Amino acid sequence: MNEKGISLAQLRQRKTRQTAALFLAPVVILLVVFIAYPIIDTFITSGYQWNGISADKKMIGLANWAKLIKDTKFWTAFKNNVIIMVLSIVIQIPLGLAMATFLDFGGKKLTVFKVIWFIPMLMSSVAIGFLFTYALATNGGIVSTISGWFGGGNIDLLGNPKLALLTVILIIAWQFTPFYMVYFMAGYTNIPYDVFEAARIDGATRGQYFWKIALPLLVPSIKSAAILSMVGSLKYFDLIYVMTGGGPGTSTELMATYMYKESFKNFNMGYGSAIAGGMFILITMVSMITMKLINGKQED
Amino acid sequence: MDSYKKSRRKSIIAWIIAFVLAIGAAIVSFMPFVFMVLNSFKEKFEMLTKGVFQLPDKLNWSNYTEVLTGGFGNYFKNSVIVLAISLILLLFISACASYPLARFKFKMAQPIYAIIVACMSIPVHITLIPVFKMSKSTGLYDTIWSLIGPYIAFAVPISVFILTSFMKEIPREIEESAEIDGCGKIQMFFSMILPLSKPGMATLAIYNGVNMWNEFSFANTLTQSAQNRTLPLAIWEFQGQYSMNTPMIMAVLTLTLLPMVIMFIVFQDKLVKGMTAGAVKG
Numbered sequence: 001m002n003e004k005g006i007s008l009a010q011l012r013q014r015k016t017r018q019t020a021a022l023f024l025a026p027v028v029i030l031l032v033v034f035i036a037y038p039i040i041d042t043f044i045t046s047g048y049q050w051n052g053i054s055a056d057k058k059m060i061g062l063a064n065w066a067k068l069i070k071d072t073k074f075w076t077a078f079k080n081n082v083i084i085m086v087l088s089i090v091i092q093i094p095l096g097l098a099m100a101t102f103l104d105f106g107g108k109k110l111t112v113f114k115v116i117w118f119i120p121m122l123m124s125s126v127a128i129g130f131l132f133t134y135a136l137a138t139n140g141g142i143v144s145t146i147s148g149w150f151g152g153g154n155i156d157l158l159g160n161p162k163l164a165l166l167t168v169i170l171i172i173a174w175q176f177t178p179f180y181m182v183y184f185m186a187g188y189t190n191i192p193y194d195v196f197e198a199a200r201i202d203g204a205t206r207g208q209y210f211w212k213i214a215l216p217l218l219v220p221s222i223k224s225a226a227i228l229s230m231v232g233s234l235k236y237f238d239l240i241y242v243m244t245g246g247g248p249g250t251s252t253e254l255m256a257t258y259m260y261k262e263s264f265k266n267f268n269m270g271y272g273s274a275i276a277g278g279m280f281i282l283i284t285m286v287s288m289i290t291m292k293l294i295n296g297k298q299e300d
Numbered sequence: 301m302d303s304y305k306k307s308r309r310k311s312i313i314a315w316i317i318a319f320v321l322a323i324g325a326a327i328v329s330f331m332p333f334v335f336m337v338l339n340s341f342k343e344k345f346e347m348l349t350k351g352v353f354q355l356p357d358k359l360n361w362s363n364y365t366e367v368l369t370g371g372f373g374n375y376f377k378n379s380v381i382v383l384a385i386s387l388i389l390l391l392f393i394s395a396c397a398s399y400p401l402a403r404f405k406f407k408m409a410q411p412i413y414a415i416i417v418a419c420m421s422i423p424v425h426i427t428l429i430p431v432f433k434m435s436k437s438t439g440l441y442d443t444i445w446s447l448i449g450p451y452i453a454f455a456v457p458i459s460v461f462i463l464t465s466f467m468k469e470i471p472r473e474i475e476e477s478a479e480i481d482g483c484g485k486i487q488m489f490f491s492m493i494l495p496l497s498k499p500g501m502a503t504l505a506i507y508n509g510v511n512m513w514n515e516f517s518f519a520n521t522l523t524q525s526a527q528n529r530t531l532p533l534a535i536w537e538f539q540g541q542y543s544m545n546t547p548m549i550m551a552v553l554t555l556t557l558l559p560m561v562i563m564f565i566v567f568q569d570k571l572v573k574g575m576t577a578g579a580v581k582g
Contacts, residue, residue, distance in 0.1 A: 013406070019485045020400035024412065027397035027456055034453030035419055038430035045429060052429070099325065102318055115568075116326045119333065121575060122560040124514030126532045127553050130539065134546050135332050142335055145352050174328065182576045205307060207314070235423040238516045242536075256425050263429055264521060273429055280426040287421050 039280065045273035052269035064274035074275060077246075077253040078282060084169055084254075085233035089226050091173045096180025097222070101214070103181075104188040105206055114181075121178045129242030132171050133158070158244055161251040168240055168252055175239070176232075180225055187221035188214070223294050230290055234283045255279040336557075340364070340550035347546055363551035367538065372555060374527055375534035378444050382530060383512050386451040390508060391501050393452070394459035398497075399489050401460065402467035403475065413464065419457040424450075424517050435522050444530070446522040451515060455508040462577060466500035467493060506567075506574025510560070531556055 046064050050057040068074055099117060103110050123131070135142045138156040147155050157167040191214060199209045237256035240246065246253035246261065259279060263272025339347050340363055341356040400406070401413045431450055432441075440446035470493065478488055516532045523529045526537050535552050542548040564571055 016404050016485075017406050017408075020404050020406055020409070022486075023396045023400045023489070026393040027416065027460065028412075030393070030449070030453045031416065031419060031456060033434075034431065034450050035422060035427060038427035038434075039422070041430035041433075042426050052432075095325075099322075102322055110322075113322055113326060117329050118564075118572060120329055122564055123557055124516070124532055126514070126516050127535060127556050130535050130549065131332055131336055131553055134549060135335050137546075140347060140352050140546075142331060142352065174332075178329075179576060182572055186576070205311065231421050235425075237425070241516075256423065259425050260428070260517075264432075269429055276426045276429065279423060283421065283423055 042273045042276050042280075045270060046277050048270045049268075050270045051267040052263070053267070060270070064271050065278075067271065068274045068278050073250055073253065074255070074258060074278065076250050077255045077258045080165060080252060081234050081236065081254050083165065084172065084236060085230050087169045088172060088176070088233050089229050091169070092177045092180050092229060093222060093225055095173070095177045096225070097184050097218070099177070099181040100184035100188060101210060103185060114185075117181060118178045120175050123175070125175065125238035126242050128171065128175055129239045133243050136167065159248055161248045164244055164248060164251045168243065171243075172236075172239065176229075180229075183225055184218065184221060187218045191217050227287075227291060227294060231283070231287050234279075234286060255282070336550050336553055339547050340554045342547045344545050344547060363548050364555070367548065367551050367555060370538070370541075371526065372534060372552070375529060375531045375537075378529065379513060379531040382444050382447050382451065383509060386448050386455075386512055387505060387509055389448070390452045390455050390459060391505060394456055394463055394504070395494060395497060395501065396489070397456075397460050398463035398467050399493055402464045403470075403493070404485075413460075416457050417461050420461065424454065428517065428521055431518070432521050441522060442524045442528050444523065444528055447515075447518055447530070450518045450522075451512050455511065458577075459504050459508065462504055463497060463500050466497055470496050502570070503574045503577045506571055507577040510575055513559075 047059060047061060048057050049060050049064075099113075103114055106113075120128070136157050138144060138154050138159065141155075143157060144154040147153065157163050195213060195217075196209060199213050204212070235256065236254055237260070240252055240254055241257050241260065244252045246257040255275065256279065259272055259275040262268045262275055335352060338356065339352060341360050343357075343360055343362075346356060397416070401409055401416075427450070435441040435446040474492060474496075475488060478492060483491070514532055515530075519530045519533055520536075523533070529537065535549070535556065538552045539549055
């Protein structure tokens with residue numbers, strides 16, 4: 001009786017596993033073909049000197065990696081990625097939080113602000129890149145025109161190596177701040193209305209409510225927003241590739257734009273693979289460290 | 301009473317400052333679009349001779365008609381085909397994978413789920429060269445079909461993540477009663493779980509749909525000829541053609557934005573919610 005019971009349970013277990021395998025198969029195959037295998041293949045290709053087209057593929061061992069470690073252009077690109085990451089968090093998250101707070105305090109009457117603020121999210125990064133290339137043109141761009149109204153001259157933001165990166169960061173902020181606004185608005189709806197009411201009855205001003213009650217309750221949302229922003233910044237590509245292509249000089253070069261140009265413009269697929277591999281390792285490291293730092297204590 | 305008045309005055313001042321800043325932010329958000337739409341109606345040199353914020357002499361639709369007759373429809377068609385096929389396949393296979401991960405008890409469930417979700421932070425660029433090579437060797441290079449595989453693969457992790465947590469919320473009793481009626485697991489999926497997961501799938505459709513519609517890296521790498529490219533690259537092609545004709549580019553940009561604006565007007569809150577679906581706590 002007992003023995004039969006066990007084997008029946010085992011039979012059920014095996015049946016469950018088979019059904020699970022059947023359901024999981026398409027996703028697993030797809031991830032292996034388009035993500036796992038390519039990652040391995042990138043590391044293999046990084047051991048060759050190869051232009052991506054011809055059969056002439058020369059095994060050069062770790063030479064590409066040795067070159068990468070000494071490549072100042074790559075480290076400048078990484079530094080730019082980190083600058084974008086830090087400034088994105090510093091600019092977008094407080095702004096998004098301020099907007100969400102304003103909308104939460106103001107209620108339904110302020111929906112018009114919500115709609116207008118959200119509009120940049122509707123545009124693709126590529127389209128935004130093109131739009132701002134023209135909107136910030138030295139001659140006949142928005143900033144130059146406004147500077148003209150106040151008697152100033154034309155301003156070249158994207159062509160100036162000192163200002164280009166900052167300009168791009170502000171455009172990224174223009175695009176993504178609405179995302180964090182919506183995100184924090186969702187955070188606010190998770191705070192029960194009673195909490196707000198109780199605080200107000202006890203005589204707290206809105207300012208006190210925000211700093212003493214809402215903000216501490218929003219800390220988890222802020223943490224995950226920071227993680228999202230961080231991972232996104234390190235992978236950044238589209239907008240900068242369209243607007244500056246990494247220039248002028250290397251002032252807006254990112255790991256992804258550098259990798260793309262080396263691989264598909266200069267046809268150094270071997271070295272391009274090494275850059276991609278380096279990028280992968282750095283992103284994995286940075287995100288693991290940051291997630292540990294931010295989430296470390298709550299992990300179960 | 302006095303302190304009440306004082307705090308009331310302070311609150312009014314705070315609101316005024318907040319409003320001024322809010323209007324400022326709204327102007328900054330909106331100004332580039334004014335620039336775009338206004339100039340798209342101008343003639344080639346009108347923008348240079350007059351200021352950029354000057355209203356156009358007359359509503360000049362010629363830029364739009366030229367763009368629309370210049371192959372814009374073909375880019376649009378390519379984008380729609382890629383989007384429709386990728387999205388349908390994505391939602392189906394993600395739902396299939398999420399079902400056992402959410403509702404079966406087996407040892408490997410947790411590790412498999414963790415690996416799939418970890419794929420979320422993998423940058424597209426590490427796969428670019430190998431996927432490019434694959435598309436060459438399978439003969440799919442420079443066709444819209446080469447985009448479908450990578451689009452689905454990179455959308456799978458977030459989709460499985462969201463759908464698994466969605467399916468976990470479906471009450472157990474539904475399944476138990478069906479099991480007593482002799483309903484198998486596969487049948488259960490199609491008759492119960494899949495229909496009940498529709499709201500989660502709708503959110504995912506919006507989130508991934510927007511991303512796929514705007515995707516650039518793979519589209520730029522895996523296609524080459526103008527007739528096989530998708531909408532985000534249309535701007536690129538048109539810019540090559542009309543580089544000095546800013547109003548024409550503005551017309552192209554306005555047209556690429558239009559489908560999203562229509563979606564936004566029709567589905568407002570759903571779209572906003574869907575587009576930020578990636579922001580679930582990870």
